[in-house]
Amino acid sequence: MKTFKLPDLGEGLAEAEIVQWHVREGDAVAADQTLVAVETAKAIVEVPSPWDGTIARLYGQAGDIIHTGEPLVAFEGEDEDAGTVVGELERSDTAPQEDRFVIGAPESSQRARRQRATPGVRALAERLGVNLERVTGSGPGGLVTRDDVHRQASRQQALTDAQPLRGVRRTMARNMAYAHARVVPASLFEDADVHAWEAGTDITMRLVRGLASACEAEPALNAWFDGDGLTRRLMDEVHVGIAVDTPDGLFVPVLRDVNHRDGADLRRGLENLRAAVASREIPPEEMQGATITLSNFGPLAGRYASPVVSPPQVAIVGAGRLREEAVAHRGEITVRRVLPLSLTFDHRAVTGGEAARFLAAMIEALTPGQG
Numbered sequence: 529m530k531t532f533k534l535p536d537l538g539e540g541l542a543e544a545e546i547v548q549w550h551v552r553e554g555d556a557v558a559a560d561q562t563l564v565a566v567e568t569a570k571a572i573v574e575v576p577s578p579w580d581g582t583i584a585r586l587y588g589q590a591g592d593i594i595h596t597g598e599p600l601v602a603f604e605g606e607d608e609d610a611g612t613v614v615g616e617l618e619r620s621d622t623a624p625q626e627d628r629f630v631i632g633a634p635e636s637s638q639r640a641r642r643q644r645a646t647p648g649v650r651a652l653a654e655r656l657g658v659n660l661e662r663v664t665g666s667g668p669g670g671l672v673t674r675d676d677v678h679r680q681a682s683r684q685q686a687l688t689d690a691q692p693l694r695g696v697r698r699t700m701a702r703n704m705a706y707a708h709a710r711v712v713p714a715s716l717f718e719d720a721d722v723h724a725w726e727a728g729t730d731i732t733m734r735l736v737r738g739l740a741s742a743c744e745a746e747p748a749l750n751a752w753f754d755g756d757g758l759t760r761r762l763m764d765e766v767h768v769g770i771a772v773d774t775p776d777g778l779f780v781p782v783l784r785d786v787n788h789r790d791g792a793d794l795r796r797g798l799e800n801l802r803a804a805v806a807s808r809e810i811p812p813e814e815m816q817g818a819t820i821t822l823s824n825f826g827p828l829a830g831r832y833a834s835p836v837v838s839p840p841q842v843a844i845v846g847a848g849r850l851r852e853e854a855v856a857h858r859g860e861i862t863v864r865r866v867l868p869l870s871l872t873f874d875h876r877a878v879t880g881g882e883a884a885r886f887l888a889a890m891i892e893a894l895t896p897g898q899g
Contacts, residue, residue: 696777769818
C-alpha cells in the first residue's frame with residue numbers, strides 16, 4: 529500500500545483533529561480531491577489527495593487527533609512507505625483511566641492485595657459502584673472510610689460527565705498552561721482620561737494606534753524572548769494579536785504592520801480578520817507572528833485584568849469598560865470619561881521601568897495634548 533501522511537499544515541501546528549471524512553474505503557479518488565476536513569489549532573483545513581488512486585484504509589475517525597507525519601490514508605498499490613504505517617489511532621474521547629494500583633508497590637502484590645474496609649463501607653462501595661481496589665484508605669493502617677468511598681464516587685461521576693475539550697478550546701487550554709509555565713508575569717494598571725474623545729470614536733482602532741505608538745516609544749515591549757537561550761529580539765514592525773471571543777473559544781488573529789498603516793486600512797484589515805474567524809476560514813498563518821497582543825474586553829465587562837502573555841511575546845495590553853467617574857481635574861471634582869488599561873509583561877525580559885514608560889506613552893497617545 530501507498531501511505532499518505534498528515535502533511536505540515538502550518539508553522540507550529542503539530543497536530544489536527546479529524547472533523548469529517550469526504551471519502552470512504554474503496555473509493556476511487558483523483559489528485560487534489562478533498563480527502564478529509566481537519567481542525568488545527570485555530571482553523572478548519574481541507575486536506576487534498578496527493579495522487580490518483582483507490583482508498584485502501586482510513587486512519588482514524590471523526591474526533592481523533594492525528595499528528596503531523598502520522599499515516600492519514602492508505603492507497604492501493606505498491607508500498608512506497610515501508611515500515612511507516614502505525615496502528616489505528618486511539619479515540620481521543622476515551623476517558624482517562626485511573627491507576628488501580630498504589631504507586632510504588634509491585635503490581636503482582638497490588639493485585640493480590642485486598643483493601644481493608646468494614647462491611648458497611650464495602651456495602652456502600654457496592655451500592656455506589658466504587659471499586660475498592662482504586663481507593664486509597666485514609667483511616668488507620670490504610671483503612672478505607674466512608675468519606676474515601678464518597679470521594680471516589682464523586683470523582684468517577686466527574687469523569688463520566690466530563691466532555692473532552694476539542695479544537696480551539698483544547699488548543700487554548702494547552703497554550704495557557706504553556707504560558708503559565710514559561711512566563712514570569714507582572715502587571716501595571718492605569719486609567720486614561722478620554723473625555724475629549726468624540727462620540728462614535730473607533731475605540732479599538734484608537735487602542736491599536738496607541739499601542740503602536742507606545743511600542744515605538746519603548747521598543748522593549750515589542751519583542752520576542754527565548755527563555756531557554758536567554759535571547760531577546762526587538763522587532764521593528766508592530767504586529768498586534770487581536771483577541772477575539774467566539775462561542776468556540778479564543779482566537780487571536782494578527783493585524784500586521786500597524787505602525788505603518790493608516791486608520792482606514794487597519795479597520796478594513798481588522799474586519800477581514802474578524803469575518804474569517806467567524807466563518808472559521810482564517811488561514812493558520814494569519815494567527816502567527818504577533819509581536820504584542822491587545823485584549824479589548826471592555827465591551828463585555830470588567831475594568832482591570834491580568835491577561836496572559838503568550839511566548840515568545842513579552843507583553844499584552846488589556847482595555848476595560850469605558851466609564852464615567854468623578855475625578856479631580858484642574859483642581860476641581862468633575863465627572864470624566866476614563867478608560868482602564870492593564871499591562872502584563874514578562875519580567876524576565878522587561879523591566880518595571882520599561883513597562884511603566886510603555887504604559888505612559890500609550891496613555892499619552894490616547895490623550896494627546898490633553899491637560
